[in-house]
Amino acid sequence: MSSTSTQRMFGALLVRRMPGASRPTLNLERADQGLFxxxxxxxxxxxxxxxxxxxxxxxxxxxxxxPTRLTLVIVLLFLGSSGWAGHRAWVLGRQRAALDQAPHGEGSWCGAFLRGTAPPGADRAAWLQVLGERAHGAHEMAWWLNGIQLKLGLLGKVIGFSILALNLGQMESFDPSQSAQLLKSLTGGLGIALLTTVTGLTGNILLGxxxxxxxxxxxxxxxxxxxxxxxxxxxxxxxPDGDRPTGP
Incomplete structure (x- = not known):
């Protein structure tokens, strides 16, 4: 699944509408390890x-x-993905520092790109594709996991409403003396649906x-x-001789 398609999910789309979320790098991010x-x-x-x-x-x-523990799974998934995002921020910060300090230096993505495109006739498009893959390729899985959070929330919503429907289906008659127990069983399924949905949406937005x-x-x-x-x-x-051309 491509990054473009995964970013169409609700949480990511909401993030893109936030003020400053889609701006180019901020001044703070351009400082030494500012993104991290x-x-x-x-x-x-x-x-x-x-x-x-x-x-x-x-x-x-x-x-x-x-009881489904889907909210716990969503929280753990968010924490793991956020930890990876922090490591990725550190790696990108090092690449930014290498580009600013030694553009053609060894061991940097941009340095390899500049050295590869320096010779005449070099295929810049191919080198640009390699550089883009190094800079963005690892983000594809993170965006996919971000969408999984939302899907787990929707799965909990389906499970919750399924429990609610099963409890309603088991009602043969309404007994006022059992109303408290009935309401407790009904609100249990509704609580699962709401909690998992809210947790999935929150994690999706924050990770996005x-x-x-x-x-x-x-x-x-x-x-x-x-x-x-x-x-x-x-x-x-x-x-060699001022403005005179070098031809015969």
Whole structure:
């Protein structure tokens, strides 16, 4: 599944509408490991919010209200994907530093691109495809996992409403003395549907925000490397005798 198709999901689409989410790299991100530091600040904010929810007992009630444990799976998937996003932010930050400090240096993606396109007649399109794959290729799986969070939330919604329908189907007659037990069984299925859907949407939006910034940073990295390559081709070639052509 391509990045374009996965970004059409609800959470990712909402992220793209957020102010500044789709902007090119910010000034803070262009600082030394600025993207990684921004990711750390974002995760610190989420950690503080999670701590407040823990003190309020929300996590305990969330686990108790969902016997399917789909909400726990979504949370673990979000944490694992966010950890990978932090590692990816560090890797992209190192590549940005290599491009800014030594554009043609060894061991960097952009350096290999600039050296490959330097010879006359080099296939820039092929090298650009290689650079784009190195910068964006690893993000495809992360976007797929981001969509899985939303699908797990919808799966919990289906399970919850299925439990609700089964409980309604087992009702042969309404007994006022059993109304409390009946309401408890009905609200159990409804609670599963709502909690898993909310958890899946929240994880989808928060992880989509991280991946969107990674994509924009990688886009700027590729664009700057291409600009350096084009600038090198457009540089005037000097002649040994002033403006006189070198022909016969």
């Amino acid at each position: 530091l921004l990711w750390l600040a974002f995760m610190g904010l989420l950690g503080f919010a999670a701590l407040l929810l823990w003190q309020a007992g929300a996590w305990h009630r969330l686990v108790e209200a969902d 925000l991280q991946l969107m910034r990674l994509d924009r940073f990688a886009d700027a990295l590729v664009a700057d490397a291409l600009a350096l390559s084009l600038a090198a081709d457009a540089a005037p070639q000097g002649t």
